[in-house]
Amino acid sequence: MLSGSLDNTIKVWASIDDEGNIGVIHEVKEESGIIALGGIEDAIAAKHILLFSYKDNSVRLYELPFLAERGRIFSKAEVETVQRGYGDLFFTGDATGEVSVWKLLGEQTTAAEAAST
Numbered sequence: 001m002l003s004g005s006l007d008n009t010i011k012v013w014a015s016i017d018d019e020g021n022i023g024v025i026h027e028v029k030e031e032s033g034i035i036a037l038g039g040i041e042d043a044i045a046a047k048h049i050l051l052f053s054y055k056d057n058s059v060r061l062y063e064l065p066f067l068a069e070r071g072r073i074f075s076k077a078e079v080e081t082v083q084r085g086y087g088d089l090f091f092t093g094d095a096t097g098e099v100s101v102w103k104l105l106g107e108q109t110t111a112a113e114a115a116s117t
Helices: none
Strands: 001-004 009-015 022-029 034-042 047-054 058-063 068-074 079-083 089-093 099-103 112-117
Touching: 001 034, 047 079, 058 079, 068 099
Parallel strands: none
Antiparallel strands: 001 009, 009 022, 034 047, 047 058, 058 068, 079 089, 089 099, 099 112
């Protein structure tokens, strides 16, 4: 299980004992508070990608399992929602009311390609 919060942390949670108790097994301290998170799959590279939106008006893409940064997207305002689309598409909605459609590009790129609507 994953969580991100306004205290600037991403936490990975898992069962920590035979009784099923859950605890933090990994924590990453970020520069800004986290507003929303989502996930997509890079079908070509067979990798899972996490999308975290931050209070600094950015969305960062991380590859699992090691939370390696894959890219960043910048917005005019705080991105309040991140939603998975069909295939390699995903959507972001920011505080201005703008909805953007994004397409995940190959591993070699540093960001995603936008087609804002």
